[in-house]
Amino acid sequence: MEILKDRIRKDGKVLNGNILKVDNFVNHQVDVKLFNEMGKEFKKRFNGYEINKIVTIESSGIGIATIVSQYFDFAPVVFAKKTIGGNFSQESYETKVYSYTKKQEYNVKISKEFINKGDKVLIIDDFLANGNASLGLVDIIKQAEATVVGVGIIIEKGFQEGREKLEKEGIRVESLAIVEKMEGNKIYFK
Amino acid sequence: MEILKDRIRKDGKVLNGNILKVDNFVNHQVDVKLFNEMGKEFKKRFNGYEINKIVTIESSGIGIATIVSQYFDFAPVVFAKKTIGGNFSQESYETKVYSYTKKQEYNVKISKEFINKGDKVLIIDDFLANGNASLGLVDIIKQAEATVVGVGIIIEKGFQEGREKLEKEGIRVESLAIVEKMEGNKIYFK
Numbered sequence: 084m085e086i087l088k089d090r091i092r093k094d095g096k097v098l099n100g101n102i103l104k105v106d107n108f109v110n111h112q113v114d115v116k117l118f119n120e121m122g123k124e125f126k127k128r129f130n131g132y133e134i135n136k137i138v139t140i141e142s143s144g145i146g147i148a149t150i151v152s153q154y155f156d157f158a159p160v161v162f163a164k165k166t167i168g169g170n171f172s173q174e175s176y177e178t179k180v181y182s183y184t185k186k187q188e189y190n191v192k193i194s195k196e197f198i199n200k201g202d203k204v205l206i207i208d209d210f211l212a213n214g215n216a217s218l219g220l221v222d223i224i225k226q227a228e229a230t231v232v233g234v235g236i237i238i239e240k241g242f243q244e245g246r247e248k249l250e251k252e253g254i255r256v257e258s259l260a261i262v263e264k265m266e267g268n269k270i271y272f273k
Numbered sequence: 274m275e276i277l278k279d280r281i282r283k284d285g286k287v288l289n290g291n292i293l294k295v296d297n298f299v300n301h302q303v304d305v306k307l308f309n310e311m312g313k314e315f316k317k318r319f320n321g322y323e324i325n326k327i328v329t330i331e332s333s334g335i336g337i338a339t340i341v342s343q344y345f346d347f348a349p350v351v352f353a354k355k356t357i358g359g360n361f362s363q364e365s366y367e368t369k370v371y372s373y374t375k376k377q378e379y380n381v382k383i384s385k386e387f388i389n390k391g392d393k394v395l396i397i398d399d400f401l402a403n404g405n406a407s408l409g410l411v412d413i414i415k416q417a418e419a420t421v422v423g424v425g426i427i428i429e430k431g432f433q434e435g436r437e438k439l440e441k442e443g444i445r446v447e448s449l450a451i452v453e454k455m456e457g458n459k460i461y462f463k
Contacts, residue, residue: 112387113335113350115342142331145303146339146350152305160303160336197302 084124084259088272090117091238097265101240102184109237110143110209118150121259125207125235126154128257132232134158134205136198138224140180140191140216141165147237148207155205161197163220165189176226180219183212191219195227202229211236211258214245221252233257241273274314274449278462280307281428287455291430292374299399299427300333308340311449315397315425316344318447322422324348324395326388328414330370330381330406331355337427338397345395351387353410355379366416370409373402381409385417392419401426401448404435411442423447431463 096104108114134155139148140163148160175192182189198204206220217234224231231254239246239258246256261273286294298304324345329338330353338350365382372379388394396410407424414421421444429436429448436446451463 106384107386111351111354111384113339113342113352114347115339115350116347118339119343142335142352142354145332145335146352149303149305149308149336149339152303153309157304157306160305161301162303162332162336164301164332194296194301196297 084121086117086120087237087260090114091260091262091272092270095270097268097270101265103238103240103262103265103270105238109147113146115146115150118147119153121147121237122151122154124259125151125205125257129155129205129233129235132205133203134232136161136202136204136229137207138163138193138198138204138220139207140220143210144208147209151205151207151235158205159197161193163191163193163223165191176223178219178222178226180215182215191216191223193223193227198224198227198229200228202227203232204229205232206234207236208234209237211239211245211249211256212243214243214248217245217249218252221249221254235259238262274311276307276310277427277450280304281450281452281460281462285460287458287460291455293428293430293452293455293460295428299337303336305336305340308337309343311337311427312341312344314449315341315395315447319345319395319423319425322395323393324422326351326392326394326419327397328353328383328388328394328410329397330410333400334398337399341395341397341425348395349387351383353381353383353413355381366413368409368412368416370405372405381406381413383413383417388414388417388419390418392417393422394419395422396424397426398424399427401429401435401439401446402433404433404438407435407439408442411439411444425449428452 233255423445426448
């Protein structure tokens with residue numbers, strides 16, 4: 084998606100070799116107009132597929148998933164939670180996800196009420212790198228006997244193994260921008 | 274907002290006296306069509322005000338803030354972060370917020386890049402109870418020498434002191450549903 088790649092070239096910052104910071108339009112400040120363009124693009128990429136639910140993981144997946152829903156007939160968005168709050172249902176599907184960025188293992192949970200057997204789920208997230216977060220969501224969706232129609236990603240780090248792991252599970256991955264390598268402050272796309 | 278009150282009556286659950294659970298359409302599963310109706314309503318309530326930024330706090334404020342932006346000329350959404358990640362900017366405005374729901378104090382931060390002197394900010398959040406989260410955001414916005422135009426809330430617990438504290442600071446509060454009391458499983462609105 085050219086306008087996204089241009090924006091990453093303009094506003095993305097490469098930190099410590101492998102971290103791509105896009106927090107002025109994706110995951111701290113959010114450009115909602117650009118998110119709508121992404122929503123349209125995901126609709127094109129998954130056109131003709133039956134999708135009745137959008138699943139993401141808190142926090143930075145929530146904004147894009149909410150906008151994407153508007154292009155899939157307002158399919159309900161369910162966001163997986165990373166910690167147990169006082170009002171979290173005891174009845175949930177759970178899995179563990181290790182975050183390399185935060186160097187921490189999370190319990191990831193979705194209440195059993197919100198993923199039903201037979202659901203056709205589109206997973207949406209901001210980043211795909213090693214694939215741990217997406218694979219955690221796939222695990223939860225399978226526990227619910229629902230189907231993962233595909234994974235839609237804003238930015239994929241093409242030099243990490245996330246796509247390979249997901250495709251090995253037979254899952255279609257659509258990324259709006261695939262970073263092939265980062266050198267100094269320069270970002271190369273596939 | 275009548276359709277919201279009807280939905281809370283239908284789907285809201287009262288837990289342990291003071292917790293109102295609306296996780297099947299607000300803060301775990303999200304009804305994006307209803308969020309758009311809320312966006313329109315916030316636009317009505319803050320019509321004529323100059324607003325160039327929407328500020329919220331992760332996680333459950335992000336969805337509604339993102340949708341609300343669409344009704345305010347796609348004003349950028351900035352969401353305050355509760356924990357320090359590996360790629361968080363060191364240059365941020367900070368405050369502390371105590372969450373009664375999670376019985377925990379958070380560091381709440383927004384990167385200095387994303388709130389500018391003179392910004393006219395609308396704060397959006399899902400709940401207003403004791404007001405701690407909103408007051409934390411007000412504190413951050415004032416540190417940046419920006420102006421809080423108002424606070425827009427989906428559900429206010431009218432029997433707690435959040436509104437009073439905000440109004441004492443001269444801040445306009447608009448809540449789409451104000452719960453006056455909860456008894457057993459019954460919810461009374463103001």
